[in-house]
Amino acid sequence: MHIVIIGAGEVGREIAANLQAAHDVVVVDSDPAVIEDLTYSQDVLAIRGDGTEIGTLRQADVERADLVIACTDDDEANIVVCGATRTLSDAFTICRVRRRSLLETWEGSQGAFGVDFMVCTDLLTAQTIYQISGLPAAQDVDMFAGGLVRMGEFEIGPESPVAGRTVEEADRYDSLTFAVVFRGEDMIIATGETEIRAEDRVVVLGSPDSVRSFADDIVTPDRDETEEVVIVGGSEVGFQVAREFEENGYRPRLIEQDRDRAREIAEALPRTVVMENDATDTEFLEREHVDEADLVVATLDSDEKNLLVSLLADRIGVERTVAVIENTEYVDLFETVGVDVAVNPREETAEEIVRFTRADHTEKVAMLEHDRAEVIEIEISEDSPLAGREIADATADFPDGIVIGAISRQGDLITPRGETVVRPDDHVVLFVDAVVLDDVIDLV
Template sequence: MRVVIVGAGAVGRTIAENLADGHDVIVVDQDEDIVEELTYEHDVLSIAGDGTELGTLRDAEVGEADMVIACTDSDETNVVVCGATKTESDAFTIARVRRRTLLETWQGSEGAFGVDFMVCTDLLTAQAIFRITGLPAARDVDMFAGGLVRMAEFEISPDSAVAGQTVQEADRYDSLTFAAVFRDDEMLVATGKTMIRDGDRIVVIGSPESITQFANEVAGTIDNGSKDVVIVGASEIGIQAAREFEEHGHRLRMIERDPERAREAAEDLPNTMVLQSDATDTDFLKREHIDEADVLVAALDSDEKNLLAALLAHRVGVERTVAVIENVEYAALFETVGVDVVINPREETAEEIVRFTRAARTEKVAMLEHDRAEVIEIEVGPGSTLTGKPIAEATNDLPDGVVIGAISRGGDLITPRGTTIVKPGDHVVVFVDAGILDEVIDLL
């Protein structure tokens, strides 16, 4: 497939890296330094120019493209790129936008703006926040096989019930597969002898019920479902996240310093108590009993403010903190100093677009540890390496770095074991080292 990507920021780069091996990729950006850097770093053709201009699109040969992805930081630019593309090509167009109102306008008018598929960054981020905070100690959560299978990544604390155990000792769940362990900068494919240590990040795949049981053991708590949630910042992400929590009946408070934004948030969120104040005022936090919250989400307009809000919340006693970050390079710093979960909107967007571009080969994609590994769902055919053989035998034909996490067959969940035989038509959820992803997809 020939893919043109307009915008070489964090989203565009991630998409280009994921597609470069299996497709012809052309990247367009106005910054000549970025274009030169991409040319040397990745197997892509890079063009310096304005993607809203027909001359630039013609230089990128959009007339021959199968797909055009507009992912600059400007909603308007991305929509214009898609519209301009349609004057030159029948390529499938994808536009990345931040504003949900623009997404709703597009959804209400099929084919509007020349956009075939629209991805809303703020909505995706809000949904990710809701998913992750639904499980104690989770760092990442995603659903597969229509909700039948869940993938989750957890950080192991010294008090965790599984700390100091081997995977074999910890494997006491009806439908759960231990996929991998991330330890510092190392990734280990989980085996029965793998030791689970304090500080490890462990990836498990299985039924929602088993994942929830495991989460409760990892965190040492029982999740009763309903949560007391505090959101700091009436940003677009903060508003969207509040709506997600409202829809599921959680107790919700929002802190917004700006009086006008606080008033608008109170009007938009009927089931949220909006407090007009400064979330960095510790006296206010104590007076309003913010320490009793189960989760605090920092969704302000800067990474630095979100870091401060999350750390102060921890200081007054909030159980769990989530911070939105724009600069993915800050993720390790935030986690090191005590923020429980960091979510990068650009990574959420890139993951959704990559999932869509792979629709012909995979059903679902989830990226882990800033794209060091992926969990994919794929429907196996008669020619798959897995088909017709016990998994213990079939996996001998796969490279190292692959774990079969779950199988969906006719709406039923099958927990894979060495003797399990995969059949044509099965949906298989697989953990894969990102470095061998294309090879593995070809084999599956």
């Protein structure tokens, strides 16, 4: 495909890096330093210019584009890019926005602004945080096959009951597949003999109930359900996180220092208790019993503040901390120094957009460990090398680094084993090493 990406910030760069091997990619940005860096670091055509201008779009050859992705940090500029593209091309347009109100306007009038698909970064981030909160020890969570299949990535603590056991010893679930173990920089495809060690990150695929049971089993016995949620920061992300918890039956508490913003949030979210105070005030935190919270989500306006709040929450005894991190380079650092989960809005956005660049039969994509691997959902066609064959036989034709994690067949979940026969029209959820991803997609 000929793909034009407008905006080479972290979202644009990550999308370009993911697509450059398999597609003809053009990246447009107004910053000459960014363009120079892209020219030497990625296999893309980098063009300096304003993506809202017709001349720049023509220079990017948007007339023959299959896909145009507007992902600058300016919501309005992204909408203009899509509208301008529509005057030149029939390309599928994707628009990234941060404001949920724009998404709701677009949803109310499909096709408005010349946008075919709109991604709201703040809403995606809030939904990710809510999904992670529901599973203890989860680092990443996603759903496939219309909710029939859940993926979970979990960190194994030193006191976890499964630490030191093999996958075969730990696997007592009817509908669960152990896909991979991340150990430091190593990625180990799971077999029955694979040992699960403390500090490993284990990826499993299966029914929501089985993944939930696994999550419950790997934590220490005294760990409670997430009931008490405290959100620190009334940013747009913080507001959307509170709204997401509200909509799912919670009564979260939100701490915001600015009086006007605190009042605005309190009026908009009737089930959220809004407290006007500095979240780094330990006396306030103790007085309001924040130390008894099951989850603290830091959504302040800087990564450094979110780190400080998360470490402070951990120190006073909060069960679990989640920090929103804008700089992708900080994610591993934050989790190393004590933040339980670091969520990067730009990574969430890039993941949502990338699925539109896959082959037509690819239904869903989830990136793992900063794009070291992906979990993808694919509908099996009649001419697929998987169709009509047992998994053990069919996968012998595939490169190493692939695990068939689950199969959805006419609404039923099938847990794949070596003798399972894959049928046309099955929806197969695959774990794939990023190194062989393009080869695997071409095969299936």
